[in-house]
Amino acid sequence: MPNLSHRRHHPRALSALACGLGLAISNAWGGGILIYEAGQEGNGLANAGAAALASDPSVLMSNPAGIAELRGTQLSANAQVILGDIRFSRGSNNQFAGNEGGNSLEYLPGSSLFVSHQLDERATLGFGMYGNFGLALDYDDDWAGRYFTQEAAVIGVSLQPTIAYQFTDDLSVGIGPRFMYAYYRTEMAINNNLLGVTDRPDGQLEYKDTDWGTGVNVGLLYKLDARTRIGLAYTSKIDLEFKDSPDVRKVSNPLLNAALNRLDVDTLELDMSVPQTVLLSIAHQLDDQWTLLGSLGWQDWSEFGDIGVEVDTDLAGTSRTVDRRYKDTWHASLGAQYQVTRKLRWNMGVGYDSSAVDDKDRTVDNPMNETWRLATGFNYQVEEGLDLHMAYTLVWLGDMDVEQTKSRSGNSLSGTYRNTALHIVGGGATWRF
Incomplete structure (x- = not known):
């Protein structure tokens, strides 16, 4: 949960934080949506069978035990791009002037690298570098919701050394400590026309920082029979702490600057937890051509949720809001693989994730909803390796x-995101030595 550390006066930061800037800090598109698509072949399966299907080293991201199934040395390099269609339309109850913000997520590139090396018949080492947490929003500077947010981004890149051991012919166990480097940034406009002052251009507030966090991925893989495998994986939470003195510019309202006499705020500290997860997957080979896949998952977004900070003012005083009312989410997916020829394999999948917020708690800095995934892809063997x-x-x-209201001044931003979607295109190569 964030807190405001009390230090010496910082006049411009104080004036912004004290008087209704709507400083809303949260993970853009994080709640309820982890990025399952990190460029690997599983992209085309909507996460179905992710903890049970061990076809390349990228399985260590979903289930560290999976690399015990890989022979020799294998290297997988991948890239993907997320293309968004996230557009806000103002409603009849909207009380803020400005445009509708445009497409707030045009594109976001990413890449990943995985390697595994078989030490002997039982033990395998692996390493992964990947980004499966975080997205970004970038609205037009003069949009109607600019006093809530203009830009928000959180990007996490994980480094995961891994070891897996095959205890029996049927049971493998794996563990991988996870080191995440995270970048956080938010920017918003400052309303210089508060408390009766009019005809003044907006000011600006920017907050950004980076941090390292640690966690662990553990998993097991069990063969029920020659055609059926079950995978169970747990990912611990990762605690991140961002701490910065907000950069506040162009505050021209004298009443705003007077607020520094009532607050002593210089540094904003934000504590964020990347949620712990549990994933259960199954892979069943029907015959030489068809393999059926399924996954059930849980994500602990309720602990992540108390990270919002909003400072709003009227003539009666100042208030702060920190409860984002996030809740845990559930994931389910089904998929299949079809071996078209000896070299060509076709993947397909459908997945569902529940929403981390109720409709009444949705905000423009993190407009979340339940999601459906439809995925397809292929794997082609160019040569033996x-x-x-x-x-x-x-x-x-x-x-x-969305109906988001300033807690004290009472002004509301009202509207709808229509037909919101993300398009994720990815590809890569796997070498086997």
Whole structure:
């Protein structure tokens, strides 16, 4: 939960934080949506079977035990791009002037690298570098919701050394400490026309910082029979702490600057937890061509949720709001693989994630909703030691109504995100030595 550390006066930061800037700090598109698509072949399966399907080293991200199934040395390099269609439309109850913000997520690139090396018949080492947490929003500077947010981004890149051991012919166990480097940034406009002062241009507030956090991924993989495997994986939470003195510019309202006499705020500290997760997956080979896949998952977004900070003022005083009312989410997915030829494999999948917020608690700095995934892709064996893969995933969030109100001044931003969607295109190669 964030807190405001009390230090010496910082006049411009104090004036902004004291008087209704709507400083709302949260993970952009984080709640309820982890990025399952990190460029690997599983892109085309909507996360179905992710903890049970061990076809390349990228399995260590979903289940560290999976690399025990890989022979020799294998290297997988991947890249993907997220193309967004996230557009806000003002409603009849909106009380803020400005445009509708445009497409707040046009594109976001990413990449990943995984390697595994078999030490002997039982033990395998692995390493992964990947980004499966965080997205970003960037609205037009003069949009109607600029006093809530203009830009928000949180990006996490994980480094995960891994060891897996095959205790029996049927049971493998794996563990991987996870080191995440995270970047956080938010920017918003300052309303210089508060408390009766008019015709003044907006000011600006920017907050950014980086931090390292640590966690652990553990998992097991069990063969029920020659055709069926079950995977169970747990990912611990990762605690992150961002601490920065907000950069406040162009505050021209004398009443705002007078607020520094009532507050002593210089440094804003934000504590964030990347949620712990549990994933259960199954892979069942029907015959030489068809393999059926499924996954059930839980994500602990309720602990992540108390991270919002909003400072709002009227003539009666100042208030702060920190409760974002996040809740835990559930994931389910089904998929299949079809071996078209000896070299070509076709993947397909559908997935569902519940929303981390109720409709009444949705905010424009993190407009979350329940999501559906539709995915497809292919893997092609170029030669004995080289596979290529490509995939496409549609992440559908649909229509999302927003009614966000300043807690003391009472002004409301009202509207709808219509037909919201993300398009994820990825591909890569796996070398086997």
